[in-house]
Amino acid sequence: MISRVEENEHIEVLLNTTVKESKGFAGSFLTTLARDGKNLDVAHGVTILATGGKASTPSEYAYGENNSIYTWNELEEKLLTDPDPLYNAKCAVFIQCVGSREPQHPYCSNVCCTFSVRTAIDLKSKNPDMDIFILYREMRTFGEREALFREAREKGVIFVRFDLDHKPTVASKDKKSGLQVIAYDPILEKSIAIRPDFISLQSAIIPDGTTEIAKIFHVELDPDGFLAESPQKMRPMETSRPGIYLAGLAHYPKDTGESIAQAKGAAARSLEILKQDTIQAGGLVAEVRTEKCAVCCTCVRTCPFHVPVIDHDLGAAFIDPALCRGCGMCVAECPGKAIIMTSCSDEMLNRAPLVLLEQ
Ligand code: SF4
Ligand code: SF4
Ligand code: SF4
CATH class of the missing domain: 3.30.70.20 (Alpha-Beta Plaits)
Structure with missing residues (x-):
């Protein structure tokens, strides 16, 4: 898809470019870009803001103290580039809601429950003898993803629920015994000790660059720092300014399918403006x-x-x-x-x- 975009004669891809200023209105924007030390003015009819998001860096669960403690995106990369050590592990632990649904990020990051369940199924398919524990607060595998949750349970993945008063603890410093996770099991009503070969922390998804972009394009942010959709009804995919749309994680944490659907929606909304020869402005002003x-x-x-x-x-x-x-x-x-x-x-x-x- 990247090469299809790059080869399309109607698309100009500008990498390593910074947006400096944007003015104008739906149908007639003028944006100044900085590239290689030079300014470049681009006239455009609509704007779609799709800055994406990023994984936060955990400040708990001994993250950074041991190379076998990954965030979800690091684990995903490891599975793509060097999966054998993970597939050959005897035991793995996934800890959910790391930094999400807590005061600093009160929202749900939306994709991490499905990531853990799907990855656990993948690991179990490759190595059925591996012990896999998913330590969770609520399992939010909604919609059709519920089938994945059921499949993971059928494959023997063990789910242990915790609440904020009984968060699991991770010790990593004991070189001889390696990693140790202590979790309180509310069904057994006692703590359990797990010695995993690796741990995946489902860290919160946070906005990336939205504060600067919101200032440049004069659009609103929501209380969590993501770009806010227009509060007006019947204006989905649009920001507080007509002609400026949003898509993907710039809006809130969502999976690839939902991001693509929203991007297609934003493109369709853009056509409402781009197809017109002239735009009528004014009215009640x-x-x-x-x-x-x-x-x-x-x-x-x-x-x-x-x-x-x-x-x-x-x-x-x-x-x-x-x-x-x-x-x-x-x-x-x-x-x-x-x-x-x-x-x-x-x-x-x-x-x-x-x-x-x-x-
Ligand atoms: S998707 Fe699951 S792990 Fe991620 S924040 Fe929501 S409840 Fe927590
Ligand atoms: S009516 Fe005045 S305050 Fe409201 S948008 Fe127009 S210029 Fe701004
Ligand atoms: S007098 Fe009225 S229109 Fe003029 S600058 Fe002040 S507020 Fe604006």
Whole structure:
């Protein structure tokens, strides 16, 4: 797929490139990129933000103290590049929710339960005698993935549940005995000691670069630092700004199938704009009466969408009708009453009761 993209004459791939600035609106964006020390301006009709995410680095379970303790992505790489030591192991332990669903990352990372169950089935298929323990808080193999959970149990994978008050502990320093995991089994009502050959830590998936991207494109972040989807109904895949869409882990942790479905959706939504010869802007938007403007910058500071700017040639604030979202906050805040909503002026509102009384 990478070579298909690179060879497509309609796709230009720019690697080692940084986005510096972006302005404009749906149908007419201008983004400045920095590449090899030079700036490159790109005009484009829509934007799809797909920055991806990354695995967090665990600060517990003796991570970093022993080469046989992997995060899920490190284990996946090891399985691709050098699987034999893993397939020949006698015992493996998977620890779930490492850093997820805890105060620093209160969300579920979504894919790690399925990763562990699927990997355990793979290991058991290669080496049925291997003892595999999955230490979990809740098993979130939802939908059709439930069949994988059942298959793992049928193959003899042992699931041990824990809660935050009884987290497993990992000791790795004893060179002679190697790794040791102590877990409290709520069914046996006693602690068990496991001596695995390797451990997989399902560390939280965290956003990657979304804070900088959100500032450049003036879009919102959710409380966990992922890019936020528009709260308005019927605008899926779109950020808080029209014409700027999102896909994949930039939005929240999700698996490849869901990421591809979302990317296809974002591409389809983009066509709504790209297929048009012209874009109509304006409608219910704010407008500055320049003769009344005292250039106090209140509107510049107030607008949640960063629309008003001071036009020094004009000597007044300027609101681009293509960018204004018509929320009316600047209208209410302008101390000089210099801003009006074009299709909902103060005069119209003041006269509305009189019109009703005349009926
Ligand atoms: S997918 Fe499973 S392991 Fe991952 S955060 Fe959610 S519950 Fe925890
Ligand atoms: S708040 Fe009103 S007076 Fe102040 S800069 Fe904006 S338009 Fe001008
Ligand atoms: S009406 Fe809302 S979106 Fe438009 S300029 Fe004023 S504060 Fe910004």
